[in-house]
Amino acid sequence: MNGNNGGCQQRCYDLYNSYHCGCEAGYTLSNSQTSCPGSASACETSVADIVFILDSSGSIRDANPSDGSYDNWALALQFISNFVNEFNLGTDGTQFGLVTFSYLANNIFYLNSYTDKNQMQSAILNTPYVGSYTNTSGGIRMATYEQYISSRGDRSWAENIAIILTDGVPNRDESFTIPDAEYLRSLGTTIYVVGITNAIDESMLQDMSSQPQQLNGQYFLADDFQALDNIRQTLAAATCNGQEVTSSTQYCFYTEEEGTICLCEYDDCNIAPLNGTTCNNINECNDDENGGCQYQCVDTTGSYYCSCPTGFTLAYDLHGCEDVDECDFNPCSGTTCVNTYGSYYCLSNSVVFNGAFAAALVGADPSLVGSASVSAGVTQQTVVLASALAVVGTLLVVMIVALGLRHMRTSKKAAETDSDTASTAAFNGTSAFGFSLGNKLGNTNLGANFDDDALSTVSSTYAS
Numbered sequence: 291m292n293g294n295n296g297g298c299q300q301r302c303y304d305l306y307n308s309y310h311c312g313c314e315a316g317y318t319l320s321n322s323q324t325s326c327p328g329s330a331s332a333c334e335t336s337v338a339d340i341v342f343i344l345d346s347s348g349s350i351r352d353a354n355p356s357d358g359s360y361d362n363w364a365l366a367l368q369f370i371s372n373f374v375n376e377f378n379l380g381t382d383g384t385q386f387g388l389v390t391f392s393y394l395a396n397n398i399f400y401l402n403s404y405t406d407k408n409q410m411q412s413a414i415l416n417t418p419y420v421g422s423y424t425n426t427s428g429g430i431r432m433a434t435y436e437q438y439i440s441s442r443g444d445r446s447w448a449e450n451i452a453i454i455l456t457d458g459v460p461n462r463d464e465s466f467t468i469p470d471a472e473y474l475r476s477l478g479t480t481i482y483v484v485g486i487t488n489a490i491d492e493s494m495l496q497d498m499s500s501q502p503q504q505l506n507g508q509y510f511l512a513d514d515f516q517a518l519d520n521i522r523q524t525l526a527a528a529t530c531n532g533q534e535v536t537s538s539t540q541y542c543f544y545t546e547e548e549g550t551i552c553l554c555e556y557d558d559c560n561i562a563p564l565n566g567t568t569c570n571n572i573n574e575c576n577d578d579e580n581g582g583c584q585y586q587c588v589d590t591t592g593s594y595y596c597s598c599p600t601g602f603t604l605a606y607d608l609h610g611c612e613d614v615d616e617c618d619f620n621p622c623s624g625t626t627c628v629n630t631y632g633s634y635y636c637l638s639n640s641v642v643f644n645g646a647f648a649a650a651l652v653g654a655d656p657s658l659v660g661s662a663s664v665s666a667g668v669t670q671q672t673v674v675l676a677s678a679l680a681v682v683g684t685l686l687v688v689m690i691v692a693l694g695l696r697h698m699r700t701s702k703k704a705a706e707t708d709s710d711t712a713s714t715a716a717f718n719g720t721s722a723f724g725f726s727l728g729n730k731l732g733n734t735n736l737g738a739n740f741d742d743d744a745l746s747t748v749s750s751t752y753a754s
């Protein structure tokens with residue numbers, strides 16, 4: 291390779307006759323170009339029977355933006371229309387069928403319905419939206435029994451491909467989904483699955499797809515319907531790559547690290563990568579699971595880190611939050627310190643003489659406690675009040691632990707699924723975001739003044 295890293299911003303992979311760029315963990319390759327300049331797309335020479343199985347359930351339009359700036363159903367149809375545009379249609383080229391599913395499944399057109407691209411695209415773009423339930427298995431069965439049959443145009447010598455587009459998990463006949471997909475695959479059909487939005491169940495999509503069931507290989511994810519078009523070329527390349535492509539200059543293959551990589555082969559000695567050279571930051575916090583962080587997830591360029599509120603410290607897994615036992619640092623100037631989940635308090639004599647809970651300082655600067663009263667001896671009142679506070683304190687601990695556990699339960703799955711990311715990502719430490727104890731307790735007057743959004747100083751640093 292030449293001295294500028296092949297033009298690659300981060301990694302450059304050498305191939306026997308070419309090269310392609312790659313990215314460090316925490317970055318993704320930008321793929322701006324979609325086809326080799328001045329060349330036919332690989333798909334133009336492919337031969338296949340492709341059936342789209344399209345989710346038309348109620349959740350599709352339910353997820354439309356409130357300002358009406360775009361329509362998810364229209365974007366899904368446009369995606370299929372643009373996909374079809376890559377192919378040469380016909381009985382000696384690629385044929386397409388279209389099935390929609392919601393409560394039931396419908397055949398919109400069959401493999402032998404259209405050989406004219408404009409007519410097919412018009413039929414796609416005019417497909418009616420249904421709404422209602424998500425019966426994915428119904429769509430798969432419709433394709434299995436009513437699309438891939440010779441009377442509807444199926445050619446025994448042309449590979450069968452099904453592309454399932456869905457925005458969520460099935461909620462009708464859901465237990466049949468995987469068995470029906472497995473049955474269709476057992477007939478020799480390759481299934482690709484495209485999951486749109488974060489309402490999808492990734493393992494369900496993966497289980498429906500054909501072996502080796504890899505992300506960006508056999509199943510694909512799009513953040514929303516607007517992002518759908520970003521995966522069109524990769525999906526097209528994947529479906530075409532299984533074909534005998536003889537006269538194309540575009541050659542694509544799957545890599546574990548970078549997904550599908552495409553090369554442009556101008557001649558035997560001039561083969562150049564089609565994929566981009568620059569790497570974009572992945573926002574690990576921008577998922578449903580808060581990057582696996584129990585409290586705050588902070589995205590950084592090429593990485594991310596978790597932070598915890600005041601009174602907590604980052605756990606060893608770098609995602610959870612653990613209570614700080616402030617009493618280890620003797621903050622109460624000789625009076626009794628009581629650690630609580632997320633804070634602590636000091637039992638002082640001023641409490642006794644004032645007879646008010648308000649003076650029991652929660653996580654407050656010990657210098658605020660009157661030094662004269664602090665040094666006073668233990669009285670019977672102190673003992674009574676200490677007992678009362680102990681009861682109140684115990685109740686608070688139970689409440690806060692309950693809140694914490696509830697939070698941890700919702701974060702647990704996230705921490706598990708994201709552990710791979712966590713181990714490769716660099717962490718820059720635990721900065722603390724204050725939360726108001728008073729708020730958590732329903733504004734009892736025990737709460738000291740914590741600032742909800744105040745970013746306190748970094749309490750520890752982890753090497754990146």
Ligand SMILES: [Ca+2]
Nearest residue numbers: 339445446448
């Ligand atoms: Ca066929």
Ligand SMILES: [Ca+2]
Nearest residue numbers: 572590592593
């Ligand atoms: Ca990042």
Ligand SMILES: [Ca+2]
Nearest residue numbers: 614630632633
């Ligand atoms: Ca504490």
Ligand SMILES: [Mg+2]
Nearest residue numbers: 347349424458
């Ligand atoms: Mg749905």
